[in-house]
Amino acid sequence: MSHPLVLVDIEGTTTPITFVKDTLVGISKALEMFPYVLNNIRDFLDRKWESPELHTYIEHLREQGRQDQISGDIDAVQIPDLAASPPEVVKQAVIQNVDAQMEADRKIGALKAFQGYMWEEGYASGDLKSSVYNDVPVAFKRWTSNGKKVYIYSSGSIAAQKLLFEFSDKGNLLPYISGHYDTTIGGKTLPSSYEAIGKSLDASPQDILFISDNILEIEAAEKAGLATAVSVRPGNAPIDPDRLEGKMVIESFDSLP
Ligand SMILES: CSCCC(=O)C(=O)COP(=O)(O)O
Numbered sequence: 001m002s003h004p005l006v007l008v009d010i011e012g013t014t015t016p017i018t019f020v021k022d023t024l025v026g027i028s029k030a031l032e033m034f035p036y037v038l039n040n041i042r043d044f045l046d047r048k049w050e051s052p053e054l055h056t057y058i059e060h061l062r063e064q065g066r067q068d069q070i071s072g073d074i075d076a077v078q079i080p081d082l083a084a085s086p087p088e089v090v091k092q093a094v095i096q097n098v099d100a101q102m103e104a105d106r107k108i109g110a111l112k113a114f115q116g117y118m119w120e121e122g123y124a125s126g127d128l129k130s131s132v133y134n135d136v137p138v139a140f141k142r143w144t145s146n147g148k149k150v151y152i153y154s155s156g157s158i159a160a161q162k163l164l165f166e167f168s169d170k171g172n173l174l175p176y177i178s179g180h181y182d183t184t185i186g187g188k189t190l191p192s193s194y195e196a197i198g199k200s201l202d203a204s205p206q207d208i209l210f211i212s213d214n215i216l217e218i219e220a221a222e223k224a225g226l227a228t229a230v231s232v233r234p235g236n237a238p239i240d241p242d243r244l245e246g247k248m249v250i251e252s253f254d255s256l257p
């Protein structure tokens with residue numbers, strides 16, 4: 001692999017989808033793993049209710065809900081004005097809004113920022129520890145000792161990405177990571193986002209290898225001129241074999257030199 005820069009997705013690539021959805025997000029209430037956000041949101045809102053920081057996150061969720069209503073994209077739960085509504089009404093709306101967005105597995109900035117804000121406490125208390133595949137720390141070490149640089153590009157907020165790699169079940173992997181990108185640089189299925197990442201790294205697109213489980217992200221990165229590898233891990237969504245034709249497909253980072 002001759003690319004000096006490696007840009008890596010998280011869910012389905014470094015980390016099992018089941019961990020993110022069942023443990024970290026709690027999207028599947030039927031499964032045994034601890035659905036952290038859903039289990040803790042009520043208590044979290046009660047404890048932090050006076051915090052201006054929490055109000056900022058709620059304002060973003062509220063604004064996103066308004067935009068969703070205008071666009072008609074999803075039937076978002078509307079959050080009433082914090083200053084003009086009883087706290088209990090706002091709290092219930094926030095819980096329903098977050099719950100519904102997680103059920104839909106939305107990769108939207110306001111939701112991801114709120115989740116990251118809650119996970120911060122979970123990691124700090126030791127209730128949460130993230131899961132990364134065994135081959136990930138091995139590859140991060142191999143690449144960085146060979147002079148390559150590792151970057152992350154995920155729908156998860158940058159704050160949440162840093163927590164995930166700091167508090168991983170394979171130890172603190174942050175020292176191997178040179179930088180992070182989330183959707184504030186642009187959506188992951190847009191070629192312009194990969195162009196913007198290339199520019200911010202002052203790198204030619206062909207110097208960057210992007211690894212992801214999502215074929216739409218892979219296709220967008222290719223349109224921007226990046227090299228790509230499709231991550232096929234247990235539990236990932238199946239990909240139409242026709243769309244994999246001519247692509248590098250990996251089941252583990254071990255197959256990348
Ligand atoms: C880093 S936070 C946990 C992951 C997450 O919330 C997420 O949506 C990951 O999506 P990705 O773009 O990494 O597939």
Ligand SMILES: [Mg+2]
Nearest residue numbers: 009011012213
């Ligand atoms: Mg992914």
